Amino acid sequence: MNSDTLRMPARRRAAVLTSAAASVALIAAPSALTGPAHAAGGGAEGRADAVVLRTGLQISLLDKTVQVPLTASLNAVKAPASADSTTLSVRLDGVDQGRPFQVLRADVAEAKATADKRRAEGHAQLVRARVRVPGLPLLSLVEVEKVVSKAVCAVGERPVAESNLLGGVKVLGKQVALSVGGRTNVAAPGVGEVTLDLSRTRTTSRTAAATALELKVAVNPLSLNVAEVNGTVTLAEATCESPRAGQRPAAASTSGVKPQTGPAENLAETGGSSTTPYLAAGAAALLGLGGTALLLARGRARSRRRG
Template identity: 55%
Template sequence: MSARRWVAVATATVLAAGSAALAGAGSAHATGEPGETGEKGGARAVVLRTDLDVALANKSVHVPLALSLNEVSAPQSARKTALTASLDGVDGGRRFTVLRAEVADAVAAVEGGKAESSATLAKARVHVPGLPRLGLIELEKVSAKAVCEAGRTPLASATLPGTVTVLGKRVRLTSNGPTEVKVPGVGEVRLDLSKTETTSRTAVATALQLSVSVNPLKLNVAAVEGTVTLVEARCEAPGVQKQQGERQQEAAVPEEDSGAGAGVEPQGERGEPGEKEQVANLAETGGDSATPYVAAGAVALLGVGAGAVLLSRRRKS
């Protein structure tokens, strides 16, 4: 093989090897696998929750009325759609129905970097002991939703009907603040409407919360006090995932010298990059630790080729 042809083949081989190495490094940075995930996040929803105290027989007996309907939680996706909630032992030994509804839906899920929950209640009527025929509240439809996505601002929302019926009294709901309903001889109810709260990673939406104080005709047969929550959704965003390339670049950033004090200029700011800075520059351009060796090999092969050309010319002369 002539000297010139040998040089051409050697050069092409070196350039091909260098291109393959750089291409491999570039693809690793561009399509790095997801890194370790932080907190998995969570979501929770509930249609009805009660925290009531039922005083029976002139308040000589107290029965806690604490229950929840269609309460679900994630990371594992979950959904419940039961339409009634009942209790035993608070209505003269008979089964007592606290809630009846045509729609009672609660959903919670965490997947794809997003935690989301929602709850809906429609055509519903809530009862408390002592008022078997008169509903504590009747409503058409309420809903709440919370969405928490990694790296984004959480969202919380709730929707309410224009009017509801409380203790048999038609009440118009407004956004001006809590609504109080007083019915002589029956009791009073305070409604806190559409409460939402968000932080950097969490969201909570509550459609309705009722503060209840009921004592029909003040007979002390079944006096009820406490709170009733209707339709609530909560979520917490999962941790942000990091790509493999991002973690490599973070590892390549030079650490500050803990012993540097006043008047000592950190290395690198004077235009004299250290070894760690060189590694960081290689990471930014897509190269890796093999790049200097590939370049050195190319220079060596080109030098050998040039020597072969000079030797050939001398022989001809």
């Protein structure tokens, strides 16, 4: 019996080998068949934040052995969001027997932040607002008619930060004149001292930040079991970061793989892997074996016909 009858026919074996080699070639070098992938259109969205009021205060009780932190914020939002609560009350252990204490009350207290792939904007405003601290229940730390902050960051444009103070300002019950972009100290005998920074703005090539009013507080009210209040209070703050511009799509290739003339590319960047050269070599070997088997099969067939 001819041994060929116990094996796969030579013609079929060659076809299988050729098919397997073609499959390996598809796995090893898909970019040669499909061309380079297109870069995603558009860039990442920008970032924007806004907050109406933020406190970072330390409350010392009368015995000065205990400090209670007062860290709170009103209408703190991140894009895309908005908020318009007009009051902020807190409870502090050891202060006024734990009863609620109203830190802020305003007619209008708005914060809004928006962002997309072209523009990011933060906006915050306060209208007829009063800020109080524990230990001074009847005396406002600061009163403002209206403060507004805005930060705008757009693709291809320089970021803009603006803060405006409209109307008068009272600090510890005193009417004060503030200089835009300057610093003002207000002292109240027997109560303490407050330092105000008005309309602080900062921009970089891609970011902007605006703060309408920042107060550095150092008061010793000696009321409601409070000996000292130290820290900062920030009013109407807005920040933004420009969206990143999208990459230009790569041109599609119509002539297969371009020969490499420079240093080897990083395979992680091109979509290949470190095994790609070995797979390609295996594909070439299998293609060669398939062709050889096909030639041998044809030779044997011709010999049998002649015999």
